[in-house]
Amino acid sequence: MALVHNRFDDQTIRMSEATAGDFFALLKPRVMSLVVFTAFVGMVAAPATINPFLAIVAILAIAIGAGASGALNMWYDADIDAVMTRTASRPVPSGKVTPHEALTFGLVLSALSVMTLGVLVNWLSAALLAFTIFFYAVIYTMWLKRWTPQNIVIGGAAGALPPMIGWAAVTGAVSFESVVLFLITFLWTPPHFWALALFKSQDYERAGIPMMPNVAGEASTRRQIFAYSLLLAPVGVAPWLLGYTTIGYGVVSLALGAGFVWYAWKVLRMSDSDRVMKPAKQLFAYSLLYLFVIFAAYLADSIIERVFALGGA
């Protein structure tokens, strides 16, 4: 028996047709843009300064780390992505990238991003980034997602950590203010994903993922969406109530929170026979706007406060 095979044929080797763009798609660029934005807000809001170039390096490392966890997620979830309309065209289920390529890509970028952040910025932010990647890829993707309808509630912690990482990158510490920023995204995640799960429940059913509407029913999901919106609205205003921001942010966050509760109320009042589910689609769209605008308001408030502090100095 030959120990070394020199002959290749279609059966034994597959030459990759994956382009750089296919690998970039593995990073989940849209999710990455949200991570970059919230991490940036955490950095600007932090009560310290950092060399601007190191700030760019930190943002880049956080973005790559988040992307790497997305690649690991796509590697592990290729089987369920293939049967869901929303995810069937992703690089692995569509056959553009092999699972092995996605896994290697995710692992290499995870190590590279954490080491870069640790060596060039600080090790607390690097440790938080490593924890975020581990939490998303292992705790959420491999364990919670296929096991419990609380998957996105607990797993939401991974998506909520970037502002804390940004904060830690600048200050080298974690404070209560950064925890409040974490809580906003953490409490926003369940109503956001359950609104999607309501009108995509057949997709999740087909993939066998225990999302809340498939396990507890639509009526229970609608009630829980409303309950989380009642929690989210005051937490969104909390930075102003705790004295971290000016009244400008307070007014914006109050209006945004009221809007969130209003859309969640419409979902709660949605009829059982409603298959178009317009209120759920509206809440899903509004939730994206909510998160972007509330963090943009926090950013604007932090910048204005700094400008006034400089003027007063």
Add this chain to the structure above:
Amino acid sequence: MSDKDLVTLTDKQRKARRSRNVAIGLALAALVIIFYLATIAKFGPAILDRPL
């Protein structure tokens, strides 16, 4: 070694490989520049002024 032993890439595979190679090259170049500039940013210009 005969021709049968070699893998002949299709046009699509060749283009894809080139695209990956360019991306890896750019990423490595970016890493070099980032670490060079970050070293100066972290330690300041004094890092160049040391006894040999």
